[in-house]
Each structure stands twice: as C-alpha cells, then as structure tokens.
Amino acid sequence: MATANRRIGGPGERVDAGLKVTGQARYAADVVLPNLAHAAYLGSAIASGRVLTIDTTGAEQAGGVLLILTHHNRGPLGDLPNGDGTALAPDPRPPLADARVHYHGQFVAMVVAESPEQAAHAASRIEVTYEPVPCVVDIDDAEALRLAENPGRGDWAAALRAAPVALDVLYSSPVQHPCPLEPHATVAHWVGHDLVVYDSTQWVLGDRALLARAFGLADDRVQIFAPFVGGSFGSKVCTAAHTLLAAVAARRLGRPVKSVLRREQVLATIGPRAATRQRIQLAAERDGRLVALRHHTRSHCAVNSGFPDRDPFHEPTSSVTRMLYACPNYEAVHDVVPLHLMKPGWMRAPGEATGLWALEGAMDELACQLGVDPLELRLRNHSARNAHTGKPYAGEHLRECYERGAERFGWARRDPRPRSMREGDAFVGWGLATATHPGNSDDASVRVRLDCDSRGAYAIVATAGVDLGTGLYTALAVVVADALELPLARVHVELGDSRLPPAPVTGGSNLTASLAPAARAACLQLRRRLLGFRRDPDEVAAWGELLARAGLGHIEAIGATESRAVPEQYAYQSFGAQFVEVRVVPELGQVRVTRVVGVFDVGQVVNATATRNQLIGGIVFGLGQTLLEQLVHDPARGVPVGADLSGYLLPVHADVPDIDVSWLDAPDPAFNSLGCRGAGEIGITGVAAAIASAVHHATGIRVRDLPITPERLLAGMAGEREK
Numbered sequence: 001m002a003t004a005n006r007r008i009g010g011p012g013e014r015v016d017a018g019l020k021v022t023g024q025a026r027y028a029a030d031v032v033l034p035n036l037a038h039a040a041y042l043g044s045a046i047a048s049g050r051v052l053t054i055d056t057t058g059a060e061q062a063g064g065v066l067l068i069l070t071h072h073n074r075g076p077l078g079d080l081p082n083g084d085g086t087a088l089a090p091d092p093r094p095p096l097a098d099a100r101v102h103y104h105g106q107f108v109a110m111v112v113a114e115s116p117e118q119a120a121h122a123a124s125r126i127e128v129t130y131e132p133v134p135c136v137v138d139i140d141d142a143e144a145l146r147l148a149e150n151p152g153r154g155d156w157a158a159a160l161r162a163a164p165v166a167l168d169v170l171y172s173s174p175v176q177h178p179c180p181l182e183p184h185a186t187v188a189h190w191v192g193h194d195l196v197v198y199d200s201t202q203w204v205l206g207d208r209a210l211l212a213r214a215f216g217l218a219d220d221r222v223q224i225f226a227p228f229v230g231g232s233f234g235s236k237v238c239t240a241a242h243t244l245l246a247a248v249a250a251r252r253l254g255r256p257v258k259s260v261l262r263r264e265q266v267l268a269t270i271g272p273r274a275a276t277r278q279r280i281q282l283a284a285e286r287d288g289r290l291v292a293l294r295h296h297t298r299s300h301c302a303v304n305s306g307f308p309d310r311d312p313f314h315e316p317t318s319s320v321t322r323m324l325y326a327c328p329n330y331e332a333v334h335d336v337v338p339l340h341l342m343k344p345g346w347m348r349a350p351g352e353a354t355g356l357w358a359l360e361g362a363m364d365e366l367a368c369q370l371g372v373d374p375l376e377l378r379l380r381n382h383s384a385r386n387a388h389t390g391k392p393y394a395g396e397h398l399r400e401c402y403e404r405g406a407e408r409f410g411w412a413r414r415d416p417r418p419r420s421m422r423e424g425d426a427f428v429g430w431g432l433a434t435a436t437h438p439g440n441s442d443d444a445s446v447r448v449r450l451d452c453d454s455r456g457a458y459a460i461v462a463t464a465g466v467d468l469g470t471g472l473y474t475a476l477a478v479v480v481a482d483a484l485e486l487p488l489a490r491v492h493v494e495l496g497d498s499r500l501p502p503a504p505v506t507g508g509s510n511l512t513a514s515l516a517p518a519a520r521a522a523c524l525q526l527r528r529r530l531l532g533f534r535r536d537p538d539e540v541a542a543w544g545e546l547l548a549r550a551g552l553g554h555i556e557a558i559g560a561t562e563s564r565a566v567p568e569q570y571a572y573q574s575f576g577a578q579f580v581e582v583r584v585v586p587e588l589g590q591v592r593v594t595r596v597v598g599v600f601d602v603g604q605v606v607n608a609t610a611t612r613n614q615l616i617g618g619i620v621f622g623l624g625q626t627l628l629e630q631l632v633h634d635p636a637r638g639v640p641v642g643a644d645l646s647g648y649l650l651p652v653h654a655d656v657p658d659i660d661v662s663w664l665d666a667p668d669p670a671f672n673s674l675g676c677r678g679a680g681e682i683g684i685t686g687v688a689a690a691i692a693s694a695v696h697h698a699t700g701i702r703v704r705d706l707p708i709t710p711e712r713l714l715a716g717m718a719g720e721r722e723k
Ligand code: MOS
Pocket: 202, 233, 234, 235, 237, 346, 347, 348, 349, 350, 506, 507, 508, 509, 681
C-alpha cells in the first residue's frame, strides 16, 4: 500500500502562516475571559537570606486590588513531583513556600488586581525587610561538588603519558538565557472543581500532571491548552512558578487570573543555560589520531537544588565528547557549583552546544599544533559507531557532510597560516566544526479522522503535542496529506490540548520524529479499512464514495509511535559540518561573521521550509551564543544586570550573514517509518567552535571564553604584540 509521497521533503507553505500574520493565532497572553483578573509579582531584592517582614497595607489600599499572596497566606499545595519528568521551575520548592530567599528576583509576593497596571502598582507598594547573607553568583568563586561519575573507557591517564602529542585547554561559557520572543504567560480558570489553563508551555501533559498533584485532582480534571507558543528553546519544559500561582489565585478568587511575566522577570526567574568551565585534555599520535580524551566540566546549579538527593541539573557537556570521535581511552567527570541563582535548565541543544564548543575548539588547536588541516583531522578520527556504546549508527553520513560543505564553502582554497587572508582593513578567517545531535523519539499518539463535506474528503489530525513555532502543524499536515492523498488545505491539524491523544514534551528535537510516524500509521489504518470497500483492487474511488459504501459518516484511527520499537542494536544520531568565514578589523576587535555553510544529515526531511527555518534559526542562535550573549550578575548583590532585550544582546538582522544550509537525502528507516530524526537543535551545535576557529585563523588569537567580545579579542591582540 505505497502512498504517493508527493509532499514529504518538499518546500510547501507553512499551514499556520496565515493565522500568525493576521494575528488570529491565539497565544496564552491573548486569552480574554469574562471577569478576568491580572497578576503581578514582587521579586526579592536580595539574592540570599530571608524575608523578615512583609507589609502589604499600602498595597491592599491601592485601587483594584483583589488578592495579595505571600508565604504567610499562600495556603497548602500537594506534594509536587521534581524529577526529570514533570518538574517545577525554576525553584524546586513551590513558590511562596517560606521566608528563605535563594536568588535575586525570587517571588516574595503576588498581587492580583482588576488590571495589570493596578497589580503592578500595588506590588510596588509592598514593603519588605530582609535579613541578607552574602551571596555567591560566580562559578569561579564557589566550591564544586562532584557528581556521580559515568563509566569511562580504557586508561586515559596512561595513554596521555605515553602519547607523543598532548593538549590541555580550558574553555568557558557564561550564563546564557533562552529568551523566547513570547514571554512566559498563563491564564488559569476554575470551572466548577475543574482547572482549565491556557499556558505557554512545551508540554501540556507535564503541566497537567504537576497541577493535578498540586491541587489533589485526577488528571482528567485538569485541562491545558497551548495551541501556539512563541518560542521557548527549553525554557517552557517545566511548569513555572507563575503558572502554579495563577491557578492558586484563580481558585481563591473564583475568577480567572492572567499572569504574564515581564521581560526582566523571564530573565531573572526562568532557568538559564548553566555557566560552564571545561577542561579538555587530548592526546594523539603524530598523525592526529586520538588516543586519549579527558573532559572535566564544572557547571553551576542552584544552592537549593537538593543535591545530592535530587538532580541539581548539570549541563550535560560530556554527551558529545564521549561518543563523537574514535578514541580508545576516555574519561568524563562533572562537578556542579551551587550558586545563589535560579536553577538552570535546558537551553537549545543542552550539552551539545556547550560540549562541542570545548571539544571542537580543542580539535582545531590540535590541528594547528600538528600542522594538519582541521577537516583532515576530523576525518582521521571519524567513527562510524557511537564511540562509547560501540553501536553502529543506523544512518550516518558525516563524511559526506564534510565533503559537500567543504565544496560549497571553498575550503580547499584556505591558506592555513593565521593572518594570511586580508580584505581591506580586515583580517579574514575560515573555521569549521562538526555538528551533532542525537536522534530522539518518545511514545506518542495521533488521531486522524477522515470526513467528507460538499467539497470532498478532509482530515482532522489531533494530538496533545505542542508546536513551539517550529513547524509541527505543517509537518503533520504534510504527512497526512501525503498518506491520504488529500490537498494540504483539506488537512486540519489540532495541537496543544491535553484532552487530545498523548504526546511527549516538545524537547530534544524529538517531536516530528515521534508524531509524524504516528500520524502516518493512523492514515495507513484508515486506508486499509476503506480500501477494503473497493469493488476490485484497481478501482479508483474517492474517499467519500468508500465511506458511503461502508455506511460510515466518517472514520477515525489512532496511530502510535513506540520508542521501544526502535531497534536497539543501532545508535541514532544526526550530524553536520559547519563552515564559517569571519572578518575582524584588528583596531576594533569586532568579529563579523560574513558567511556560514552548513550541511546536515537529519534523516528524511518532512518539510523543507520548516527544516531550513530550524537549521538557520539554530545557526543564528549560535551567533548569539558565540559573540553576544551573557547574563551577568552583580557579584556583590547577585542582581542580574541589564536583564532585558537591550542589555542581554541577541543577534539582529544586521548581525546575520548569508547562511547556506542544505541537507543530505538520507532517510534513517531503522529509526521510524519515515526515517526522520528532527532538526530543531543541531544547527546551533558547531557554530561557536567554528567561529572561534575562524577568529584564530583571521587573527592568530585563540579565545576560549564566550562570548568572543571585542574586549577579549583586543586584549588577546595586545598580549600578542607584547610578546
Ligand atoms: Mo529543548 S532545550 O530540546 O527543550
């Protein structure tokens, strides 16, 4: 029963584009309900210590105030889960739990009023006294705690001693923030004893589980809606404090409550990417083949993360160093450093984006040390299996990515000597890095209903999965249109509703690979059932005709993807090769990225428009990671400095060069029926190391600390002149 396959992988329109450009797509903060009340928060003015007194008298007298919650009157909540699954963010304690303060900006009071302005005004009139204790917010200023160690392989120390070539380098990255364009927002509404929540979340079922526990309700008494989400990048996985408090306040008031975080509250109270310090020790034969690799990471966690009983959250940097290159002797150790900051969390390609920054930077240094071309060094260390588990990749085409990328970029014309290429006042440099991200999928289900109206057959596709703006609406419409041979406009997709068939969190680039095969499976069930009503196997009959013969008004089926069904003898991993050109005017120290070429193997692409958008978006995210982004905290008081979009710098159009992304036509059929692996995160993974390598090629200066700011580069060049 082969289907037409007309659309899979083709360009095609974004099916949600019309709703978005006309403002009809309704995000959480757009929800308006009768009698809606509005929340505002007062954040702690200290980073460490406790609240002594809270005087709410002035706030209570302010206009429009309906309710003020503090730790004195927030009331009881059920026992909340705090595992790797559903979890409360950013603080593992429920909000307004007690007088303790663990980070600056932690909510100490919530005000609900008739209007957002009245709520904010009243919050400003609350008077709080504190007993501060000194805070520590710099990862280099606090003691580290060793996490349980993962098994290594071989004997790295002996191999390092015996090797003819060795390298020992320290790479750092600062606290960075996902900063989604849409601030975190919730509307909570009690309908009788049932809780209805409109939330900007990556995971309606995670929200549902947490809120059901908090209020002692059965899961089906809680409904979560997230039809549209305006970006998240990991920051909307967990259920946030403002979501829980909106539900508490709505119940107390008997009115719906809207809670929209201000931009500085997003930056101050939603978990960021942890700061890292990564020591990489490499040892190699003279031809560049690695014989030992040791990776020692420190990343920050929150002081109140409950370590060692609970996972304090560690930035999983070693996920890439352990598997990428063939290397017989390997060890990774990870320390966490508790700081008076909100608990860090996931941010686009957690682990890969930070781990490859260090590993691929070190590989470029090794190439320079050996006088081997950096691309050639990667080829000499290429591994066709996961170097740690030893499992062969079911689909692996990294060499082809390198080859095509090098050709598109013109890598062969590179003069390896630093400062050898100039254009006008600028030094020009070329660098490259490997990109990689695991192929992830989780148990997921999709319902497809085939129906008919006066214009013919149409399908309704439904799942609880959430489209974060990545193109899931389009991907599912494409898969169903293809499998049922319907025009794209005749497929209607419903997402982000906890009552629909269950789907996993949108995270780890997993959702298309989880849901697209499930949608296809549902369609194939429908086809099988309806095609049985043909008069003979060659008869061409419209779906409407077959439905009529079957005596059915409509027909529906649920398709499922089971992560357990993936063959275990294989590893599933996406790869890419990223090439970057920079221009550096030495007097200014400013790095302009002028060209990027990325060639990726992400398995079967379902929709080219959305995939391009994801890969380019990942690369732009990487430009920010490398050149601009750092969330700085004042070391004396722990205050996030410049915590808004004028102080926390993100790439703008003028920072974004010509980006050439392409992908191989390489389905991974062992992974799922479509052979697709997901493309949401891989785009960012190699960017930082590729830019740093290009900067070194341009200037001769190796910057190992992100972001690569003009100050750092000028300091490096000044140091070079003194030598
Ligand atoms: Mo993400 S950082 O895959 O939620």
